[in-house]
Amino acid sequence: MSATAQTIDRISPETNLFESILELIRRTSTILPDDVVRAVTGARKNEVEGSNADVALNVIGCNIGLARDSSLPLCQDTGTILFYVHTPAGYDQLAFEEIATEAVRAATKKGFLRQNSVDSITGKNTGDNTGPGSPVFHFHQWREPHVEVKLMLKGGGCENMNAQYSLPHPDLGGRDLKGVENAILDCVLQAQGQGCGPGILGVCIGGDRGTGYGSAKEQLLRMLDDTNPDPVLAELESRVVEKANQSGIGPMGFGGKTTLLACKIGKLNRLPASFFVSIAYMCWAYRRRGATLDMSGSVTEWLY
Amino acid sequence: MALVKLTTPIDEATIRSLHVGDTVAITGRLYTGRDAVHHRIHTGTRPPVDLKGQIIYHCGPVMVKEGDQWVCKAAGPTTSSREEPYQWEVMRDYGIRGVIGKGGMGEKTLAACREHGAVYLHAIGGAAQVCAASIKRVDGVDWMDLGSPEAIWHLWVEDFMAIVTMDAHGQSLHKNVFEDSKARLDAMKA
Numbered sequence: 001m002s003a004t005a006q007t008i009d010r011i012s013p014e015t016n017l018f019e020s021i022l023e024l025i026r027r028t029s030t031i032l033p034d035d036v037v038r039a040v041t042g043a044r045k046n047e048v049e050g051s052n053a054d055v056a057l058n059v060i061g062c063n064i065g066l067a068r069d070s071s072l073p074l075c076q077d078t079g080t081i082l083f084y085v086h087t088p089a090g091y092d093q094l095a096f097e098e099i100a101t102e103a104v105r106a107a108t109k110k111g112f113l114r115q116n117s118v119d120s121i122t123g124k125n126t127g128d129n130t131g132p133g134s135p136v137f138h139f140h141q142w143r144e145p146h147v148e149v150k151l152m153l154k155g156g157g158c159e160n161m162n163a164q165y166s167l168p169h170p171d172l173g174g175r176d177l178k179g180v181e182n183a184i185l186d187c188v189l190q191a192q193g194q195g196c197g198p199g200i201l202g203v204c205i206g207g208d209r210g211t212g213y214g215s216a217k218e219q220l221l222r223m224l225d226d227t228n229p230d231p232v233l234a235e236l237e238s239r240v241v242e243k244a245n246q247s248g249i250g251p252m253g254f255g256g257k258t259t260l261l262a263c264k265i266g267k268l269n270r271l272p273a274s275f276f277v278s279i280a281y282m283c284w285a286y287r288r289r290g291a292t293l294d295m296s297g298s299v300t301e302w303l304y
Numbered sequence: 305m306a307l308v309k310l311t312t313p314i315d316e317a318t319i320r321s322l323h324v325g326d327t328v329a330i331t332g333r334l335y336t337g338r339d340a341v342h343h344r345i346h347t348g349t350r351p352p353v354d355l356k357g358q359i360i361y362h363c364g365p366v367m368v369k370e371g372d373q374w375v376c377k378a379a380g381p382t383t384s385s386r387e388e389p390y391q392w393e394v395m396r397d398y399g400i401r402g403v404i405g406k407g408g409m410g411e412k413t414l415a416a417c418r419e420h421g422a423v424y425l426h427a428i429g430g431a432a433q434v435c436a437a438s439i440k441r442v443d444g445v446d447w448m449d450l451g452s453p454e455a456i457w458h459l460w461v462e463d464f465m466a467i468v469t470m471d472a473h474g475q476s477l478h479k480n481v482f483e484d485s486k487a488r489l490d491a492m493k494a
Contacts, residue, residue: 056428063428063430075432077382123451125451127452160383246488248481253478254477255481
C-alpha cells in the first residue's frame with residue numbers, strides 16, 4: 001500500500017530549479033568545458049607557426065578566454081537547446097519542463113541565448129527561444145535518488161553538416177566496418193570548414209533514421225578523452241580521427257593538420273533491411289555542460 | 305601574404321590588389337545580411353542602405369537593447385554557402401566589394417568576384433567574442449521584421465580581422481583545399 005501511495009505522490013521541483021537551470025545555460029553558453037579546451041589548445045602545437053591554421057586556433061583560444069571572462073556567448077549561434085534529463089520515478093517532469101522553459105526565456109532576455117526559434121513557414125521569430133520543438137527535452141527515468149540534467153547547445157552551422165548514409169552505397173562500400181569508415185570520412189570531406197572545425201563527431205551505426213540521429217547526438221555527451229568500451233568501435237574511432245587529420249582540411253577548412261578533435265561512435269540494432277550510419281558534426285565551440293540536482297532543484301555537483 | 309588595412313567604402317583597385325592568403329583589418333561600416341536579407345533582395349526588394357563599395361557580413365548577432373541603445377553581445381560569422389544562389393546578383397546590382405563569412409562560397413560567387421571586383425573574407429567561425437571586440441558601435445538596424453538574427457545591422461568596426469580566401473583573380477582557397485583533401489581521402493579509402 002505504502003509503495004503505491006509513494007508513486008502517486010508526485011515530487012515537484014521547488015523554485016531553486018529556475019536559478020539552477022539559468023546558471024546551467026549561462027555556463028554552457030559562455031564557458032567551454034575543460035576537456036574541450038584541452039583538446040583545442042593542445043592541437044595548436046601540431047600546426048605550422050604563422051599558418052592560417054595556427055592563426056585560426058590562436059583566435060579560437062582568445063575567444064574561449066574572452067567569453068569566459070566577460071560571461072558572454074562563445075558563439076553568437078547559441079544553437080538548438082537540448083536538455084537530457086534523468087529523474088527518479090515519480091518526479092514531476094512536466095513541472096521541470098515548464099520551469100526550464102522559463103529559464104530559457106530569461107536566459108534569452110539576458111543575452112546568454114540568441115533569439116533562435118523561427119516558424120518554419122512564416123519565418124516569424126518567437127523572440128524567446130520557445131515554440132514547437134524548442135527547447136528540446138529528452139527525459140529518462142532512473143533508479144538514482146537525484147536528478148541529472150545535461151545541456152547541449154548545438155549551432156546551426158555544424159548541425160547543417162550532419163549526414164546520414166544508407167549502406168550499401170555505390171561509392172562508399174557495403175554493410176561492414178569499411179563502409180562505415182568511408183561514410184564517416186565522406187561526411188568530413190563534405191563538411192570541409194563549414195561546420196567550424198576542428199570538429200567532433202558523434203556517430204551511430206544502425207537504428208532507424210530518427211533514433212540513429214538522436215543516438216549520434218547523445219554520443220557527444222561523452223568525455224573527449226574517454227575510451228569506448230567496445231574495442232572494435234574504439235579502434236574505428238581512432239582510425240577515423242587519424243585519417244581525417246591527414247586529409248589536410250584543417251581548422252576552418254584553411255588547410256592544416258587538425259580536422260577532428262575526436263570521434264565518438266555507438267551502435268543500435270537495425271532491421272535486416274536497413275543499415276544507417278548517422279553522423280552528428282559538432283563544431284569546436286562544443287557547448288555541453290551538466291549538473292546533478294537535489295529534490296529542491298539546487299545543484300549538488302557540476303558535470304564536465 | 306600581407307596584412308592590409310581596409311577602410312569602407314572600398315574602391316575597386318584596392319580590392320583587386322588583394323590575394324588569397326592576405327589578412328585584412330577592416331575599419332568603418334559593416335552591414336550584416338544573411339539568409340532572409342539575400343532572399344528578399346533576390347525577390348526584388350531594394351536594400352534599404354547604399355551598398356556601393358561596402359562589405360556585407362554574413363552574421364546573425366546576439367543583440368540586447370540597453371536603454372535606447374542596441375548592444376552587440378556576440379557576432380561571429382555564419383555559414384556563407386547558403387547565400388551562394390544570391391550573392392553574385394548582389395555583387396552585380398549593388399556594387400558591394402566584399403562579403404565576410406565562413407566556410408567559403410562556390411563558383412558563381414567566385415566568378416562574380418572576378419567580374420565585378422570583390423573578395424570573400426573569412427572570419428573565424430565561432431569566435432563571436434573576438435569579432436564582437438572589434439565592433440565599436442551599433443549605428444542602426446533595418447528590416448527588423450525578419451527577426452533580430454536576420455535583420456540588417458549597421459555596425460561600426462575597427463580593425464576587424466579576416467583572411468582573404470577568394471580573390472578577384474579567380475583563386476579560391478576552398479576549392480584548392482577541397483580538391484586536395486578529396487585526393488588524400490580517396491587514397492586512404494578503406
